[in-house]
Amino acid sequence: MATPLRLRTTVTGIAALTSLAAAVGVGYAIGQDSGPTGTPESPRIRLANADLTSPGSCDALLQSYVDRAVEQVGPWGWDGEMRVFAAEGDAAMPLSSSAGVERSMPTTSRTTSDESGTNVQEAGVDEADVVKVAGSLLLRVRDGELLAYDVSGDAPVLLSTTPVPAARSHGWPHDPGGEMLLVDGRAVVLGTTDTGTTITTVDLSDPRSPSIVDTTTVTGHASAVRLTGDVVRVVVQTELPQLDFSTPDGTLGELRARLHNRALVRGTTLADWLPTVDGQPVVDCGDVAVPADEDLALGTTTVLALDPASPTTRTATAVATDSDTSYFSTDRFYLAAGAPAWWGPWSECIDCGVGLPEKPRGTTPIFAFALDGMEASYVASGEVAGTIADRWSMDAVGGSLRVAVGPSAATGTANSVITLREDGSSLVEEGRVDDLGVGETIQSVRWFDDLAIVVTFRQTDPLYAVDLTDPAAPVLLGELEIPGYSDYLHPLGEHRLIGLGQDATADGLVQGAQAALFDVTDLANPRQIDVVRYDPGxxxxxxxxxxxxxxxxxxxxxxxxxxxxxxxxxxxxxxxxSLADGRMTNRMVEVEHGEAVYDVRLVPLASGKVALVTGSDVSFLAL
Known part of the structure; x- marks a missing residue:
């Protein structure tokens, strides 16, 4: 029996653009508390169980950081630390950074078109990007500037160019030099500095003459930026403090260095451990929860919420662990914690999907927060055996959290799909499907209301269809094995699915990019019906x-x-x-060169045209 794919109900980008287009019109007329003090007053953390604890005072919170930190510092600094730094004055560069293409980390994907023109993970949750649209207005961030275009005519017309502090490019792969959200006639632009993340709010009431309303620099790395309703949330990661550590020298050098380094750790303040603005923590001590599991990565992950209409109005909730694996639904924030990374520092891009290797850990704790307006309240937590690769591996619908889990020391070599539900203050397992791609790596996941499509890879590309209709009893319906793999999946109606990834030989040797068309009319027997193979490399x-x-x-x-x-x-x-009769025809258009390739976007407009955004230009793509 044919089973259609049931994707969550969404408003497509083209149709929904009219909501702001009416406000923009020909004339482009679009609409238009003090911060935390570091004291333990009025905490927003409502501790649901013992997995997260409240220190009770700022002194106790600092002591909790110091107690964990002194155990991790040695004669060379932080234990296991291997860092490569750029020239003085530049931000630190990740290991193995090069001008070439680095694709070692697979990205799992479930996206849909947002009204702002961005492919996003979750319907109703917009994400920061280098380009946003609202009706006939297109905005882009490029090399420290916010550019506004009128895209209503035969060709895009540049209306204004506004310098935006810190939204500059370092010229590294996946570093767009700033990303943004568009909220009720205001752009919220995020850029990277050597010491933190700069958030700039720009008023676009007159796109021909925008004005900067506020610029705030928060120490720490922005690993995710989301918009729900009119609330912007920035997930800020604060890693281990960079202290003036000694190194061993002479007799008893290691002992002296260790004692000196531990003394430096004991002399830290909360400003070393929490995100700050102008030297003051942006999160109150009472809003920082400390994990009971002391083996989690040391640092702080903070959810900073702000109102673009009044950008200095902020709330913040934090967990005293460092993790870049988080997922937002419309009413929940999930943080998947992990073990300390082997090395640092952070990549400069937001949501680039490139993380750092972690020390092996058998289980992954998950903390759930309820979102209500600008507040985020801790409601439940649990753990899964195995590893969670990235945010795309998680999905929530109907009160159920579904997670694609990779192997760990606690699970062996297989992958699983696990469903969890909130039972009081606990995330408890409802059901699971195991033994997906034994000895292989999860390459992609596409979530639907009652279905998961999972792709794994080692030598061939097994594609698994998992029925999630009953979260307590997931069922593996069918699988397909073909050469190569798909690490991005997108539904094309009820019975078709396209996969973007890599072609490979029968023994798993990667050849070049490919686009594969799948027929999933019969989920017990998914079929690849066409494939376009691109050039080697x-x-x-x-x-x-x-x-x-x-x-x-x-x-x-x-x-x-x-x-x-x-x-x-x-x-x-x-x-x-172009798709017709179950086949794809391909036409290639050369559009960009160099690292600006990473900035290329193809944005559907309300007019039916497609804006082609390249490193230096905005034009219309001839279809």
């Missing part, structure tokens, strides 16, 4: 950034950014995939 941009894929349902056309080497160096193409 190419990569599909959506593999690491789903924002580089666009589906145009009215035209039955998929637009995918593909990059690779050519006589001109690194080159980016738009692959225009």
């Amino acid at each position: 190419t990569w599909a941009g959506a593999s690491s950034d789903p924002r580089q894929f666009t589906w145009l349902p009215d035209q039955r056309t998929a637009l995918a950014v593909v990059d690779g080497s050519s006589a001109k160096g690194m080159t980016g193409w738009v692959s225009i995939l």
